[in-house]
Amino acid sequence: MTKHIYIYSPSSAVRNKDALRRGVARLKALGHEVELDPTALASHMRFAGDDETRVAAVHRAAASGADIAMTTRGGYGLTRILPAIRYKAVAKAIGRGTVFVGLSDFTALQMALLAETGAPTWAGPAVGEDFGVEGEPDDVMQACFEDLVSGQGEGTGWRLPAKEARDKALEVSGRLWGGNLAVLSSMVGTRWLPKGKGGILFLEDVSEHPYRIERMLTQLLHAGILAQQKAIVLGQFTNYKPYPHDKGFKLQTVVDWLRQQLQKVPVFTGLPFGHVPTKVCLPVGTKVDLAVEGRDAFLLWGHRH
């Protein structure tokens, strides 16, 4: 099914242009019509163009009438332009059927859209980083993306660690929200973080030491956000360096500590999402069911069409 995919750069400048070209070529090979935003390759210091340029790119993606609006990459740059985004215009585009998808720094736009308008978006791949890899892109990522594109996706499942197995089946419902922990925690106390009460919060991060992950989770905890969730689902936390000083303080230590703090809110790990090749697509701002039985976990959102 041919879809119109609009590709733009709201965050960091694209440095690996080959990866972007490969990503575009692969999306075309999948049969899609791909449109590259005029400033997708812009560069202003670390950014894909200055603030005005990136704000305009977001607005062009919204005005494109595309089926899918994808980012070239994450990085950094969205938080500082949040005050200049016309959220209603983006929400209108989403209401007309444009699916906004991305991850990492893109979390900032997803959270702000949700807070300002309630509009749903998708956590999922970026063109350069996921479709532009050398060699074949990840199977699961591609399959989930095709499900998203075709509107066939009904949910996603993964295997929990043995210690998280539930003998008695658990099922909770709530609005799915979250994304990158560093970006999300940097929005606490601002108008652009949704309240998220009664939600299912998913989190991932990259290059953050477990003590920093814990400090960020502590902020969400002390802000009252975590205790209000129906469940917390942790994705992949990768690419950090342990220190000799840690002496047994690990990511698992942080997860155990989190569970102690939140005895009434279940915390699951292993969600295949984050800065890793194997990533599913997740509907941010959409009501989902989280079902756990034994070691099997499912996030279910039913047909979109």
Next chain:
Amino acid sequence: MTKHIYIYSPSSAVRNKDALRRGVARLKALGHEVELDPTALASHMRFAGDDETRVAAVHRAAASGADIAMTTRGGYGLTRILPAIRYKAVAKAIGRGTVFVGLSDFTALQMALLAETGAPTWAGPAVGEDFGVEGEPDDVMQACFEDLVSGQGEGTGWRLPAKEARDKALEVSGRLWGGNLAVLSSMVGTRWLPKGKGGILFLEDVSEHPYRIERMLTQLLHAGILAQQKAIVLGQFTNYKPYPHDKGFKLQTVVDWLRQQLQKVPVFTGLPFGHVPTKVCLPVGTKVDLAVEGRDAFLLWGHRH
């Protein structure tokens, strides 16, 4: 003037015990009576003892009746124990004359004390990291500490960069608050960050890339904190690695951006405070005057006795 100095560990475990011994020896050589908390050298993973141990250490420091309560070092560990601190007991100790001094992770306790009780503390040296250096500790640090200990300090001054010079003298008054930016920004949206309205906010950090410094400042900005200040004073931001990707994005870029966002709030740099040997002592939670004329800046708090 002999003072009773109580030394405790509320944050990370002391790994460099030689530095701590040297620091204690130097404080004794200055004529002070030094008391080491029983768990000052405790170690539990990254921490100077488990949470209960470190909470008890803070409470013992408050109950010590010492003239000065100093931390062995910073690191990480205070944010997670904030709910367990008995703030009124610590504030009472401060009211009786115990001066709490420290920096870095200690910012969390300073902010929470200020939010909960309004009690003043001091941003200043840690025993191991400042007094325990090999060779002679920094002159300015020692002189400012002696001013603090003797109650003689009336303020501190420093030289501004040429571009921050004011032809017309500027003088503003407000409660001084702040400290480590990463710690402070991780408290936004929680009950332990003071409102800080009408204050003079000082900030420093270590090992944080300018883009992260900007993201943290953006959180303070979007939370409405920065625009409410009478002035913002930036200390030392040190020990980060630039990336090739930066392409001209520097700490100065962040400062320039901050000034653009805050046209009504003056932003000064160069305060001799941070993760550097030359650090002054600053009265957190105390009303101060910030006076700037030409390239000379002063923070003035008058006699304490």
